[in-house]
Amino acid sequence: MPTLRRAGLAVLALLAPMGVLAACSSDDDSASSTTGASSTTTTAAAEELTILVTNDDGVGAQGIDVLVQALQAMPETKVVVAAPAENQSGTGGRTTPGGATATPTTMLSGEQATAVAGFPADSVVWALDGGIPETPQLVVSGINSGQNVGAFIQLSGTVGAARAAASRGIPALAVSAGVNDTAGFDEAAELAVAWIDEHRGALLDGSMATTPAPVANLNVPGCSAGEVRGVLEVPASADPPASLEKVDCGAPEPPTKPADDNAALAGGWAALSDIGVG
Template sequence: MTVTVVAPAANQSGSGGKTTTPTPAHRDATTASGVAATAVDGFPADSVLVALDVLGLHPDLVVSGINQGQNLGPVVDLSGTVGAARAAAARGIPAIASSLGFADSFDYAPGVALVVEWVGRHRAELARDAASTGPRASLANLNIPNCAAGGEIRGLRELPTQRSVPDLGTALSKQDCAAGAEPAEEVAAFNAGFATLTELPTTSPTMAPPASATLPASG
């Protein structure tokens, strides 16, 4: 497996699927962990377009994230992480957006393990689709609870996106990985310590947060 990193040069939280005209500049860079990468002076979705149209890459899968902060429920389409994955899916490339929940500290290892597990579980399907000349777009959205306050991830729930909640703040809350609840809906399940996996449409509906909503830096 070959992994190529192409990412925005700066934080682009809440940019959704925005793109830049003309195509933004890019340059060689290195990630914080020392991996060679390409930095793009634009939005997350721009990074996908630069990878495909400028660098000429032909990925079998695009992994967007892992973002710092969850992207689920009614705020999902505001996410630049989801926007990048959706840009790939719109071009017929399977994609997964991945996000780690809000907390006072961030340990990405559990999230990495879940993403790798997802890729392994779908590897044959992805390889088969890569060899196909037909449509193969799919868009998965994985949110990983942050158990920094205690407990551990309680499992993975595959659920539909919860497009509305009584209180928008619940979609942006810290998670309780020591909870005993067994919720059946996406946001509550995530807040109770379950990783959630949803399938999203490859085109974004028009969405905006309520006028009174204040969104933290996430994306």
């Protein structure tokens, strides 16, 4: 999908400039060799990025499985999954009083994960309160089956989980595509990877780990024809979308650029919005 890749990378600069970090190590140049062998130089090792993945459709959903496989293919990246045991769509940022229990499970593709008996935000709270062995530098929530734009953002468990992370100082990316849209899931996963690549340096050096941390909301339209036009950085609308049906992404572009996330989807663009913790 070359058109999408070029357009997506050109505009995915929502929160911070890039700068890939490397953790460097080398021997003391002044130390003499005891073997007489020539000195060697240790190549700088890339720092590993740890990502916690969750969703609101449940740990057994297709969208999260597509996302996890795409993230695991990224170099120097560790992916940990903690997601609701059951579908929890539309539960926003709700949490379970006293916390939620969790059990090991596997995803559709057989990947190891943790099923949390609670809401999407519970999954994040469980993980950050010691459920996983290390604090992630990023939480990615999705890929949701159904776009979370406009007024739907406040109801979204996908967004609720992302905001739970951000409220604790962990940057988050919420990702959504059309309902049961397999092609849309693949496109959303590609764009999520591009966003992470774009922000990897800032995630690793901690400059995005403010309190609250930023929340990016990425939504991909379903295309009845053509390909997604690219990614537009737009504000989130306060209104519900007029429709979330598939659109003709190959039709002539609208005469003016969309003003918000609802209009971007309707015009065949993926919408990227900075939504904060609400």
